Amino acid sequence: MTYKELKQYVDNKKKQNALEWKKQTDIDGYCSAFTDKDYTKNKDIIVAGKKSYKIKFVHNNIWRG
Secondary structure, three states: OOHHHHHHHHHHHHHHHHHHHHHHHHHHOOOOOOOHHHHHHOOOOOOOHHHHOOOOOOOOOOOOO
16 A cells, blocks of 8 residues: 555545544533533542542462352
8 A cells, every 4th residue: 555545544534433423423412521410410420530440359378269
């Protein structure tokens, strides 16, 4: 593949992705940030920081068995 072919391939791929994204936004609409109401409604789903970590098993003498 020559440089010109690669450049043309990338341009075509960008156009193809743009058309696909346009179709998706026509169906679903644009995304927007959460409002306070949405945040409180979905606060169980939104996890960040240490709250998202689960207790991990440590491989030491206690867990060997």
